[in-house]
Amino acid sequence: MIGTVTPASKMAEGVPAVVSSRFGVPDGHTLAGYTSSGSYKGYEAIRQVLEMSPAQVGSVVKDATVLGRGGAGFPAGVKWGFCPPGVWPRYIVVNGDESEPGTYKDRLLMERDPHQLIEGCLIAAYAIGAAQVFLYARGEMPHAQERLAAALNEAYAAGLIGKNILGTDFSVDIVLHWGAGAYIVGEETALIESLEGNRGMPRLKPPFFPAAKGLYMAPTIVNNVETLANLPWLFNHGVEKYRSVGTEASPGTRLIALSGHVNNPGIFEIPQGTTTFRELFESEIYGNGIRTGHELKMFIPGGASAPWFFPEQIDLPLEGRLIGGQGSMLGSGAVVVMDETTDAVRAALRLVRFFARESCGKCTPCREGTTWEEKILQRILDGHGRPSDIDLLLDVADNISPGPYPVAADPGNDLEAIPFPPRQTTICPLGPSSVAPITSAIRRFRHEFEAKIVQRDLISVSSEPFTDLPEQSSLAHGAVGHV
Amino acid sequence: MSRFSTANLRLAQEIIRRYPVAKSATIPLCHLAQEQDGYLADDSMAQIAELVGCSSAEVLGTASFYEMFKMHSVGKFCLGVCTNISCQLLGGEELLEHAEQTLGIRPGGTTTDGLFTLEDVECIAACTEAPAVQVNYRYFHRLTPQDLDQLIEELRSGALDDVVPAHGTLGKVRQDLGEDRIANITPPEDQTEPVWLRRHRELAEAAAAADAATPSTAGKES
The missing domain is CATH 3.40.30.10 (Glutaredoxin)
Structure with missing residues (x-):
């Protein structure tokens, strides 16, 4: 029961393990392991990259369409190009503050293959011309911090980081930084605030687009751990091979965390855009079926912030744009499966409570709104719900995210999907994310909310209530209750 | 009175040197204090403020935002x-x-x-x-x-003491930045264009200038 995960290393036929090839290798986290195991030879890519011009390196990443794996899915190569020319210094911040409920792919990448991430950082630093790289690892992940620190120490000693890397004029420092527990710090401008030693509150964009005004007000590229971990394989095998997996718009593979009511939960590397949710849930190499004896009620396709999907959406492939068009998002690849035993109100409350606790408090609609959403859901669950509460919830939600909120189609009731993303009255998407479970659950399972509001168990004030009240008493059982 | 021990003070100063701006070391130093004492004491925050050059209220402001920092003693x-x-x-x-x-x-x-x-x-x-x-x-x-x-x-x-250290200790392996290999940690205002970028830019500019010097070929191509 002591926590070491054995991640599934089975791959679908013909699919290369781009980022997970050393997950099952016992010494894959060491320098010796990195250079002698896995789907490519470690630190070969950086040698090749140093022969190229920084501009060429940038265009390889652009041509390959390496989509950001942190949630928004923005192409990394395009993002790198946003740094204003001639403005120095430039910084890279690696976002390893993974806290989205449902996933831990970045933790595995940091624990199992830290050198892969370091090599990815070096490639990015060379292309952009970074003065320094900050590797921001989540505070609650001491094992990942240890593995990263050990790997950085080895790489520094081997002349792979620091002054005159591999005897060239390329020099950069990579500094490991620990977070301290705050989901919002996964948002890039909040991450930068945190790295500057401040409360992790997001900055307003514009003007604070990190590529223009980021860390210390200098141009800064914030990339997710998995995004950078893709680069060494890409430079070893080339753009064509990279693009041969997945689809035209979403090439390559993705790490998907499958949890909840499936027989075989795990982290799987799947081809991006071609695998369907049905395959993910049912295939023997992935989920191996919904919990035996049960059936699917709903699932979250991309982390706590994503609107829910239902059995009708099961044949959709895991592809960002398609999922967006169908009213949700692929996000950080956290798929949570819920079977028919799940209470929709209780699940929605837990998700909303997460956002209420993690709201940074900067914007009023989110700070107040998420708190009220939690309170109202809690009272419905506790049996104190009022008939107006469902509309009140939707009204509070509308103040955080005005207009129709993204939601999946409901063919049974002739309702169409509302595409992603939502509108927002806040600086960052945390507040609007809290609306996802509410609108998803109410649209589909309104009757569950109503049932809890209309009926509740009568709780007596005394542990030994009267059973034979005098006939003349007006306090006859039920007269003061809410039957 | 809770201040950094001599060894931890040396470590704190080393951590500060990793950042181009000292205040960035605030969170790592709060972790160090919490590792030493099991929680983050007021005195520690005052000392961190001195070290990174801000007020102790600013350190409290930052630390109180984060779930992991405990402002009072907690269980082992x-x-x-x-x-x-x-x-x-x-x-x-x-x-x-x-x-x-x-x-x-x-x-x-x-x-x-x-x-x-x-x-x-x-x-x-x-x-x-x-x-x-x-x-x-x-x-x-x-x-x-x-x-x-x-x-x-x-x-x-106590059977798990090897697996679970006392509260406050995170990664037991620390990054060790050898002074002799540090590339370029200086304040942002002292930074200029990195040498490898300048080299490639100058190469590209020279190539463009050479192209411009032979307009006849350029004309034929277009």
Whole structure:
């Protein structure tokens, strides 16, 4: 029961393990392991990259369409190009503050293959011309911090980081930084605030687009751990091979965390855009079926912030744009499966409570709104719900995210999907994310909310209530209750 | 009086040198103080403020934002039971309730013997191993209520002291930046265009100038 995960290393036929090839290798986290195991030879890519011009390196990443794996899915190569020319210094911040409920792919990448991430950082630093790289690892992940620190120490000693890397004029420092527990710090401008030693509150964009005004007000590229971990394989095998997996718009593979009511939960590397949710849930190499004896009620396709999907959406492939068009998002690849035993109100409350606790408090609609959403859901669950509460919830939600909120189609009731993303009255998407479970659950399972509001168990004030009240008493059982 | 020990003060100064701006070391130094004392004392925050060059109120402002910093003493073991969605679906809330009964405290409380602080935590990134628990941020997976009781017993007896260090200790391996290999950690205002970028830019400019010097070929191509 002591926590070491054995991640599934089975791959679908013909699919290369781009980022997970050393997950099952016992010494894959060491320098010796990195250079002698896995789907490519470690630190070969950086040698090749140093022969190229920084501009060429940038265009390889652009041509390959390496989509950001942190949630928004923005192409990394395009993002790198946003740094204003001639403005120095430039910084890279690696976002390893993974806290989205449902996933831990970045933790595995940091624990199992830290050198892969370091090599990815070096490639990015060379292309952009970074003065320094900050590797921001989540505070609650001491094992990942240890593995990263050990790997950085080895790489520094081997002349792979620091002054005159591999005897060239390329020099950069990579500094490991620990977070301290705050989901919002996964948002890039909040991450930068945190790295500057401040409360992790997001900055307003514009003007604070990190590529223009980021860390210390200098141009800064914030990339997710998995995004950078893709680069060494890409430079070893080339753009064509990279693009041969997945689809035209979403090439390559993705790490998907499958949890909840499936027989075989795990982290799987799947081809991006071609695998369907049905395959993910049912295939023997992935989920191996919904919990035996049960059936699917709903699932979250991309982390706590994503609107829910239902059995009708099961044949959709895991592809960002398609999922967006169908009213949700692929996000950080956290798929949570819920079977028919799940209470929709209780699940929605837990998700909303997460956002209420993690709201940074900067914007009023989110700070107040998420708190009220939690309170109202809690009272419905506790049996104190009022008939107006469902509309009140939707009204509070509308103040955080005005207009129709993204939601999946409901063919049974002739309702169409509302595409992603939502509108927002806040600086960052945390507040609007809290609306996802509410609108998803109410649209589909309104009757569950109503049932809890209309009926509740009568709780007596005394542990030994009267059973034979005098006939003349007006306090006859039920007269003061809410039957 | 809680100040950094001599060894930790040296480490603190080394950590500050890793950042182009000293205030960036605030969170790492708060972790260091918490590792030393088990929690983050007012005196420590005052000292961190001196070291990074801000007011102690600013350090408190930063530290109080983050869940992991404890402003008062907590148990030797912080037991965090995850109740977020993936764990909730597989019994996380019931496991928390069981922990409350076994320890006789509610989340946020500490047992009278000072051994355990119970926490109701958000996603700890072990979703496929639900329900999951962290003790001082070390993982324990797929726990039944009986497993949890056994875990509490083992912690109490000291049997897991090698696996679970006292509260405040995070990564036991630290990054060690050898002075001789540090490339370029200077304040942002002292930074200029990196040499390898300048070299490639000048090469490209020279090539463009050479092209411009032979307009006849350029004309033919267009």
